Structures are given as C-alpha cells and as structure tokens.
Amino acid sequence: MGAGLASKLPNVGTTIFTVMSKLATETGAINLSQGFPGFDCAPELVSLVEHYMRKGFNQYAPMTGVPVLREALAQKTFEQYGVAYDPDTEVTVTSGATEAIFAAVTAVVRPGDEVLVIEPAYDSYVPAIELNGGIPVYVTLTPPDYSIDWQAVREKITDKTRLILVNTPHNPTGHVWTTDDLNKLAELIYDRNIWIVSDEVYEHILFDGRTHHSLMTHPVLQERTFVVGSFGKTYHITGWKIGYCLAPKSLSVEFRKIHQYLTFSTVTPIQYALADYLKQPEPYQQLSAFYQRKRDLFLDGLRSSRFTIKPAEGSFFQTVSYAAITNEPDYDLAIRLTNEIGVAAIPVSVFYHQKNDYKILRFCFAKEDAVLQEAADRLSKL
Ligand SMILES: Cc1ncc(COP(=O)(O)O)c(C=O)c1O
Known part of the structure; x- marks a missing residue:
C-alpha cells in the first residue's frame, strides 16, 4: 500500500520552470524562462x-x-x-x-x-x-x-x-x-x-x-x-x-x-x-563581454517597449517591471505572455517564500541573437 507517506517537503510541487517550459513547448513560444544557454559549448x-x-x-x-x-x-x-x-x-x-x-x-x-x-x-x-x-x-x-x-x-x-x-x-x-x-x-x-x-x-x-x-x-x-x-x-x-x-x-x-x-x-x-x-583563461575571461553584448541586444530591442528596466549587473538574467503596463499578478502575466505574445518568462514572485508580487518578470538572455531580437520585438507589442 502506497498511501499515507507524509511529505518531507509539503510545499514543493511542480516548479514554475517546468510549468513555463512545458507551456512554451505546447504553444511554440520563445522560451526565455529557464536559465540555460540556447547555444552549444566549445567543440x-x-x-x-x-x-x-x-x-x-x-x-x-x-x-x-x-x-x-x-x-x-x-x-x-x-x-x-x-x-x-x-x-x-x-x-x-x-x-x-x-x-x-x-x-x-x-x-x-x-x-x-x-x-x-x-x-x-x-x-x-x-x-x-x-x-x-x-x-x-x-x-x-x-x-x-x-x-x-x-x-x-x-x-x-x-x-x-x-x-x-x-x-x-x-x-x-x-x-x-x-x-x-x-x-x-x-x-x-x-x-x-x-x-x-x-x-x-x-x-x-x-x-x-x-x-x-x-x-x-x-x-x-x-x-x-x-x-x-x-x-x-x-x-x-x-x-x-x-x-x-x-x-x-x-x-x-x-x-x-x-x-x-x-x-x-x-x-x-x-x-x-x-x-x-x-x-x-580566454574562455572565462571573455564571458562577461559575450553576455554583455547579449544583454544589450535584448535591452536595445526592448527600448520601445513599456517595461521599466534597470540593466542587470551580472548573471544571464534580466528583470523588467511591468507595473506601468498592467496590474495583473506576475504569474498570470507570465502565462498570458506565453500564450498571446509568444515569449515565456518567469514571474519573480516564485522566488519569494510569500510570493511577493512586485510586478517583475525575469528573462534569460543566454540565447541566440536572433531569438533575443524576435523576443524583444514581440514583447514591445505589449
Ligand atoms: C544561483 C544558482 N545556483 C546554482 C545553480 C545550479 O548550478 P548547477 O547546474 O551547477 O547545479 C543555478 C542554476 O541555475 C543557479 O542559478
């Protein structure tokens, strides 16, 4: 009998990363949700x-x-x-x-x-x-x-x-x-x-x-x-x-x-x-410049959007505020963006234990340039 096992992690369920990536696959959306490179390693x-x-x-x-x-x-x-x-x-x-x-x-x-x-x-x-x-x-x-x-x-x-x-x-x-x-x-x-x-x-x-x-x-x-x-x-x-x-x-x-x-x-x-x-040393010494170019490409593409953006200081993630656009909960907006605009992001509330909703989305820009450009074009329509 398998019933009755008390969970040691009762609050852990399917992660948002799984949810968003699955939705991105189903809808054919550009997936900027999960944090992994969209290109290959050095041969x-x-x-x-x-x-x-x-x-x-x-x-x-x-x-x-x-x-x-x-x-x-x-x-x-x-x-x-x-x-x-x-x-x-x-x-x-x-x-x-x-x-x-x-x-x-x-x-x-x-x-x-x-x-x-x-x-x-x-x-x-x-x-x-x-x-x-x-x-x-x-x-x-x-x-x-x-x-x-x-x-x-x-x-x-x-x-x-x-x-x-x-x-x-x-x-x-x-x-x-x-x-x-x-x-x-x-x-x-x-x-x-x-x-x-x-x-x-x-x-x-x-x-x-x-x-x-x-x-x-x-x-x-x-x-x-x-x-x-x-x-x-x-x-x-x-x-x-x-x-x-x-x-x-x-x-x-x-x-x-x-x-x-x-x-x-x-x-x-x-x-x-x-x-x-x-x-x-070159591969790791050049990594900041490599990703800064991608961050800037993505930010340039978002220049005409209505998001409020403070450029990321490091990592391959960019957060944006949509408070000036809509009051929707960040989770709902992330789902809607995937379904309607065709870009998957992560709602930042999931990283807070009480799910604080500051109207912020996280995008991963470790992707090919053309993918970032297309994503920025779509997001600018919001
Ligand atoms: C902040 C942070 N720590 C740890 C990890 C996990 O690293 P690894 O894949 O080497 O286990 C990640 C991966 O996304 C991360 O973003």
Whole structure:
C-alpha cells in the first residue's frame, strides 16, 4: 500500500520552470524562462571528453575529484582572487553547484538552527535547509535595485543563526555584491558561530566594468565560507552537472563526509577534460563581454517597449517591471505572455517564500541573437 507517506517537503510541487517550459513547448513560444544557454559549448571541450573516454578514463574518480582538476581549480582561483586553497584538502569537485550547496548546508545545519536566506532566492536553498531540520529566516530584497538592507540582516541574526546563504551575481535579479557588502557581512558575523555558503556560479558574468567580489577575498569571510562554483554556467555545459566547493580544510573535511554519501564522485572523463580546458583563461575571461553584448541586444530591442528596466549587473538574467503596463499578478502575466505574445518568462514572485508580487518578470538572455531580437520585438507589442 502506497498511501499515507507524509511529505518531507509539503510545499514543493511542480516548479514554475517546468510549468513555463512545458507551456512554451505546447504553444511554440520563445522560451526565455529557464536559465540555460540556447547555444552549444566549445567543440574543443567535447573533443577533450571524447579523448579521455577513449583513453579509458571511465571508472570512478577519486571521491574529492581528480587531482589534476583540483590543482587546476586551485591555480585558477589563486590567479584570479589571490587566495590559495590546498587542492588536496580544500577543493572538492561535485555533481553541479546544486550538490555542493546541499552538501554544505547539510554539513552545517542541525535541527532548530536558523539560516538566513536572502530572497528572492534560488529554489534549491530552502529545501536543503528544511530537509536538515533548519529554519529559514528571510531577508527580503526589493526592486528596483535589490541592494542588501544590512540593518534588516542585523535584526534577523540571533543566537540560533548558524548559516547565511549568499548568491552573487544573483539569480534572479542580476544584482552584484560590492566590497562594502562583504565588509558589512564580516562586521556582523566575525565574533559569532555563523558559516556561509556563497553561491558564485555566475562569477564570470559581470557587466559594465564590474568585478566579482568573491567572499573568499575577505579574510574574515574566507575562514567560514563554502564557496560554490559551477562549470555549467561558465562553459555552456549546464547538462554536464559539474561544479565544485572551495572551503578551508576544517570545513572541507565535513563537506566531504556528506559529498561522499550523496554522490561519492563525479563523472571522470569530464573532470580530465575540464582540467585541460581550465588552463586557457580566454574562455572565462571573455564571458562577461559575450553576455554583455547579449544583454544589450535584448535591452536595445526592448527600448520601445513599456517595461521599466534597470540593466542587470551580472548573471544571464534580466528583470523588467511591468507595473506601468498592467496590474495583473506576475504569474498570470507570465502565462498570458506565453500564450498571446509568444515569449515565456518567469514571474519573480516564485522566488519569494510569500510570493511577493512586485510586478517583475525575469528573462534569460543566454540565447541566440536572433531569438533575443524576435523576443524583444514581440514583447514591445505589449
Ligand atoms: C544561483 C544558482 N545556483 C546554482 C545553480 C545550479 O548550478 P548547477 O547546474 O551547477 O547545479 C543555478 C542554476 O541555475 C543557479 O542559478
């Protein structure tokens, strides 16, 4: 008999991403809802994976990741941020950032612990907290600039606060942290037993001359942060599900205990391929310019529209306000746009635990130029 299983995640149902993508397929709409590139990865990467598969690198990788990839990651991190992580004890390769986030949250959170979640928030954070018995405590960011209200953060911190989840550049808003944000966070937690999971999967996608301020670059934060990255966003390989966690040794020890029993290890030939590919800086150094051109193309196309737009600071998402056009709930408008205009977007209310409706939609601009142009043309008719 299958009846009667009490759900551990009663509030989790079909995600909006599934709903919108299904609707986009059914209606033939342009799908700017889900966050994945509409173009292929570098052929060289595919050749490298094939090369290592044919060479017989097809069995389990070491639990922490193949040494050459951990070394390449440590080297790149040092060159980029000036922070030295020991590849043997402080770098762990995971099955995507999603696994790294889950493992890091699990390593820290015990039943009854409070975890600060800055919302709108990526959808995997809260289930990870709740499955570990943690209690999400929300700090709410609002349009148009989504900057962090540090006074609000201060007020939410209690003796039970054990973890803070940070995401910069931010999905869904494209907001990017400054060094001032790093300093403010450090001031709040330097004398407390609070750890941080910093989701930095868009670390190479920043616009208008901005730089990424990784939490590892602040010594107080570095000591207590699990920095999470993903190759999926950087190399247009979201389907390969490969990411990593950089954390001081004492944190990595606990992180690895969880990772060991979540997935044990990650696809071997892909790790060898990425170790080679990572040695060329151009692909990730050029990524900001690549996406800025796409963001600008999309924004140019929307210039004659009635949306109110603040250009994204980073990530491959652009939010727009439609408050000047209609008062419809954002969810309803997202469905109507797909059905009537032929463009699928994500209503930003889904990223707030109480579904705050600020009349904002999120579009993913990691798509071919012609697709972005056509989408902007259609949206301008609204
Ligand atoms: C903010 C954020 N974190 C994590 C992920 C998941 O990354 P991965 O595919 O490497 O698990 C995504 C993917 O959309 C994301 O936007």
